[in-house]
Amino acid sequence: MAKTSPGHFFEDYRIGQVFRHATPRTVTTGDRALYHALYPSRFALTSSDEFARACGLPQSPLEDLAAFHVVFGKTVPDISLNAIANLGYAEGRFLRPVYPGDTLVSESEVIGLKQTSNGKSGIVWVRTTGRNQRGEAVLSYARWVMVRKRDPEAPAPEAVLPELAVAVAPEALVVPEGLDFERYDPALAGSGHLWEDYAPGEIIDHVDGVTVEDAEHMMATRLWQNTARVHFDSGARPDGRRLIYGGHVISLARALSFNGLANAQLIAAINAGAHANPCFAGDTVHAWSEVLDRALTDRPGVGALRLRLVATRGPQTPGELRDEVGKYRDTVLLDFDFWALIPMRG
Amino acid sequence: MAKTSPGHFFEDYRIGQVFRHATPRTVTTGDRALYHALYPSRFALTSSDEFARACGLPQSPLEDLAAFHVVFGKTVPDISLNAIANLGYAEGRFLRPVYPGDTLVSESEVIGLKQTSNGKSGIVWVRTTGRNQRGEAVLSYARWVMVRKRDPEAPAPEAVLPELAVAVAPEALVVPEGLDFERYDPALAGSGHLWEDYAPGEIIDHVDGVTVEDAEHMMATRLWQNTARVHFDSGARPDGRRLIYGGHVISLARALSFNGLANAQLIAAINAGAHANPCFAGDTVHAWSEVLDRALTDRPGVGALRLRLVATRGPQTPGELRDEVGKYRDTVLLDFDFWALIPMRG
Amino acid sequence: MAKTSPGHFFEDYRIGQVFRHATPRTVTTGDRALYHALYPSRFALTSSDEFARACGLPQSPLEDLAAFHVVFGKTVPDISLNAIANLGYAEGRFLRPVYPGDTLVSESEVIGLKQTSNGKSGIVWVRTTGRNQRGEAVLSYARWVMVRKRDPEAPAPEAVLPELAVAVAPEALVVPEGLDFERYDPALAGSGHLWEDYAPGEIIDHVDGVTVEDAEHMMATRLWQNTARVHFDSGARPDGRRLIYGGHVISLARALSFNGLANAQLIAAINAGAHANPCFAGDTVHAWSEVLDRALTDRPGVGALRLRLVATRGPQTPGELRDEVGKYRDTVLLDFDFWALIPMRG
Known part of the structure; x- marks a missing residue:
């Protein structure tokens, strides 16, 4: 056997x-340390136990x-x-x-x-x-x-297509128990821009870029115990390159988005995500965001922003996502649509 | 001075x-996180405190x-x-x-x-x-x-050759206090293959490969505070390559062996080990195992497997270890003989 | 906005x-694990909680x-x-x-x-x-x-030059509360050389070298949440190289200095520091130290050494810092002047 x-x-x-x-x-906190070593994340809520406690959580999640x-x-x-x-x-x-x-x-x-x-x-x-x-x-x-398919001759199953929402409804967003932005300190968080300051349609260039190394994405991907061969084995693809796990690009882009969205402390929902083009070591990942929507949550003072987070290979013009026939530009690595929780001005 | x-x-x-x-x-748990980042280890007992507690240990070792x-x-x-x-x-x-x-x-x-x-x-x-x-x-x-020798002229000491066992006797294996596989969950561990399913002579191809980077093996070797210059200094060898610490290859191969030996949760003994050929960054490490022996321990339900774990440069035919004159093939990196503890079907 | x-x-x-x-x-201890993975540090006080407790501290700092x-x-x-x-x-x-x-x-x-x-x-x-x-x-x-300046035409402010001490006075050094070297174990610390064994003017070659990888210095620099673009983005400099954060070189050199200064357990003060030349991936960092001064502290048994720690690209002649016109040699990466705390023979 x-x-x-x-x-x-x-x-x-x-x-x-x-x-x-x-x-x-x-x-463990070991995972957090590695997360900070692998991604340029600076969101205060996931960096400081004290900041998290000031926001009503028992410690930094x-x-x-x-x-x-x-x-x-x-x-x-x-x-x-x-x-x-x-x-x-x-x-x-x-x-x-x-x-x-x-x-x-x-x-x-x-x-x-x-x-x-x-x-x-x-x-x-x-x-x-x-x-x-x-x-x-x-x-x-x-x-x-x-x-x-293992056997191309195997019969086709009856097709079942699930109905999936285009986006998570704001009413379905879960605000963590106890979360409270009453004592939120924007200066310590790194920006004074709160929920009210973001309007649908706004495009934010996150400016910074990170050139990725094979050692880094492999360490990250192993940490998540993701075993897909193509990320680790240079013999897995004809070109000898190791494909970077798409989630690594999501985390990179999200960390880069601090510069412009420093108060978007938590992700509440993932509406959609497309890994538009493969990413490889040597690529320099940049990011921009588009504000898609804005909503209230059931928690006073906690607002939600629906954001499109786009990662690109090299610095690209923010807002340019697709070519004239509607295809992703070949410099687009990721198109990620999510809801973030952010303090309201109150 | x-x-x-x-x-x-x-x-x-x-x-x-x-x-x-x-x-x-x-x-600390920081070391564990790095271990998981550096090696594709998925053994449940060293990944989950809950799993370890279900096996009678106070936490994940x-x-x-x-x-x-x-x-x-x-x-x-x-x-x-x-x-x-x-x-x-x-x-x-x-x-x-x-x-x-x-x-x-x-x-x-x-x-x-x-x-x-x-x-x-x-x-x-x-x-x-x-x-x-x-x-x-x-x-x-x-x-x-x-x-x-510092001084080639220094006199030879009287030769003393210690008597060392070819393998640790099964009776000498120490099962950790409290270890108990009564409530063991094979699905959560990743495989239904238990002690009874392995027979001496069986060869297991662990399939996956990992291409190694200099940053990775140096981080690992430093973490163990191993200071041998040859692992870190590109000026230490005429060819400018940094020799990978042999233990790094052992850990890589052991982690790869999960795919086929997911329930071999703990190492109880090292019988022998040979670093057959040097390993360098850029090598893709693969592994195969041979079941050498099978034994009971003094703990009901805890079996022991004696395994030969072989790491190779690139994918090689499992079971092929030496050439016709008995020398290790030049693609063999490691020949590691150990006892693992594994649940019995009970 | x-x-x-x-x-x-x-x-x-x-x-x-x-x-x-x-x-x-x-x-957290995750940061410590990464510190050990990134720098070849072997100082006992920051490696072992037990050693730290034997020195009067609650745990390893x-x-x-x-x-x-x-x-x-x-x-x-x-x-x-x-x-x-x-x-x-x-x-x-x-x-x-x-x-x-x-x-x-x-x-x-x-x-x-x-x-x-x-x-x-x-x-x-x-x-x-x-x-x-x-x-x-x-x-x-x-x-x-x-x-x-954003605007080269902006008027110059009134010049204010702070008066800064050439070196921190020994009287101003703070010995951590409770620190006590009464039960200090030099063998466990890795060297028998204590405060009395170092004399001003002494030069120590730390022998070992470490070749640096981009993945390593970027992980370190991110861990400190240092966002300077030039360390991460290969597009930030015309030569496409990522400049290594100067602090990474300080930590590398300090860790290398263990070999010769194993008992210089804690840094009490930084007197001065110059990043004499840029450091890039592929450089092999070596280090040497010069004992600049020796002082007592207000704690019995705790001595202070003022040290010049020099990091070089490749192995260089210890003690050679500047060329004939007083400029740093182009192989010098770091000239770091600090006070370390070290046990006295008592």
Whole structure:
């Protein structure tokens, strides 16, 4: 009996099938230190226990994206080991902060299946939920990937396409219990720009750039226990380059967005995400944001901004996303649509 | 008086001489995070405090190999600064788990000496013991290295060759106090293959490969406070390459072995180890294992597997270790013989 | 309104102006692990909680230079984002150990201003103080940088040149509360050379060299939340090279100085520092020290050594710092003058 896992193929998936993913993981302040070493993150709430306590939390939570990467990484062996492409995300919601000491597990349910027209692969939709040691859901998101078939002759399953919201409704955003911006200190946070200062349509150039090294993205991706071969093995692609995990680009862009969005302290939801072009070591990642929407939450003083965060290869003109036929420009690495929580002027 | 240590030379060693090595080191969850960032380790017991508690331990222990590297690293300034070659390991036993917060010290006793035939160097055997802050031994191993003489004319000492076991006897394996696989969750651990499923002679291809960067192996080796110049200084070798610390390859291979040996949670003993060929940045490390033996331990439900773990440069045919004259193939980096603890089906 | 900070220009500074810098930061054992992974540090007091307790401290403090880098990093967005050159340090004093769990904030006051003769830039002197979560000052230093003017036509301010001491007086050195070398174990610390063994004029070659990688210095510099573009963005300089943060070289050299100064456990003061030449990835950093002075402190058994720590590109003749016209040799990277605390023979 083969002991090494070849991963699953399209014909292995069934609607309703549930995967309890392997390797629970206790996150610690060591993960936070590495997060800060790998991404130029300066958001005060995830940097200082004192700042977090002044905002009503017991201590500084793990970066939301770190929690996302840990939960996501566990799904790779079951969901995307034989993936041809990571097609999208939707309905991502951060349900509860993750703190150092918490142990995360991850579970996915197959919610959609559709064979591709050439019959050699299919699209699998899953809804993944990360839970802490008390069984509480900390985040949940839908994701769809194109997966190879083991046997191209295997019959196509009945197509099931899940209905997924274009964006998480503001009413569905979860504000962490206790979060309170009454004593918020904008100077310490690095900017006086609060919820009221951002208007839909506004474009923000985050200015700074970071040239990425192979050692860095591999360390990050391993930290999330993401095992996809293409990130680590220079023999995995014909060009000998190691593809950078898309989540690494998300975290880089989010960290760069501090310069212009310093008070957008927490991510409440992921509406959509596209890895428009591959990223490789040597690329210099820049970022810009567009304010898409603005909403209230059910917590007084806590506003929400819907942001499009775009990562580019090299500095590009902010706001330029697609070419004349609607295709992503080849300098666009990431188009990420999310809701952030930000203090209101009150 | 010279303040910088030139290290010891062959004629400085005496049978029975004891070195209390410098720099005690408190290990923390920061070390664990770095271990996960540097090696693709996914063993549940060293990833999750909850999983460890379900296995009867107070929390997730530090990776056995991390403890080994910390203990080993301290010996370098006294034992191998002037070493020409690291020749072998034997009788390595893990005696007690190391937990974050523990402080490790290291001590070595000279147990063997033999001048080489050309008179310019000699082989030094030491037995090294690592202890925690309570003075309890956490691991112990014998190691022998070829060390330069300061003065080629120095007289040869009487040759003393220690008797070292070819392998640690199963009866000598120490199962950590409290370890209990009664409530073991194979799905969460990542594989249903338990002790009974492995048979001597079985060869397992671990499939995945990792291309190594200089920044990575240097960070790892520094973390273990191993100071051997050849790992860090591109001026140390005529070819300008930095030799990767052999222990880095052991940890890489062990982590890769998860894919096929996910339940081999703990290392109980190191029987032997050979760094067959040097490893450098740019090499892609692959691994395969051979099941050498299978044994019971004194703890019900806890089985032991004796494994040969082989690391190779590039993907190689599993099982092929030596050429027709018995020499290691030049693609073999590591031949590591150890006992692992693994749940029994019960 | 522009949301991204362009940094401040020379004409923005006023004598007496105070900057409360952004992003408080809780330091943890994760930072310590990264410090050990990035620098070959082996000083026992910052490696072992047990050793620190034997020296009268509650636990192992964060490396003084790590605290310095964290405090310094916060100042970059307000002080040196538009700096042309980092000109010097003076009157640096370490006032209180920083422990894992402490949260650091940073504040700077403008204490000097002088427009340069060409009218396009000016020198800004600031005194920066780092404080912990109890508001206690942990370190303080003066620093001066040459900063661009936004508008070359802006009028020159009245020149104010602060009086800064050439060196911190021994009487002003702060010995951490409780520090006591009565039970100091030199063997465990790695050397028998104590305060009495060092004499002014003595030159120590630290022998070892470390070849630096881009991934390493960027991870370090990010960890200190230092955002200066030139360290991260290969597009920031015409030559496409990323300039290594000067503090990275200080930490490398200090760690290398263990080999010869193993008992110089703590830094008590920074008298002066010059980044004589830029350092880039691929450089192999070596170091030598000169004993400049020796002093008593107000704590029995705790001596102070004033040391010049010099980092060089490649191995150079120790003691050779300047050429015949008094200019730093082009192989000199760092000339760092500090006071260290070291046990006395008693």
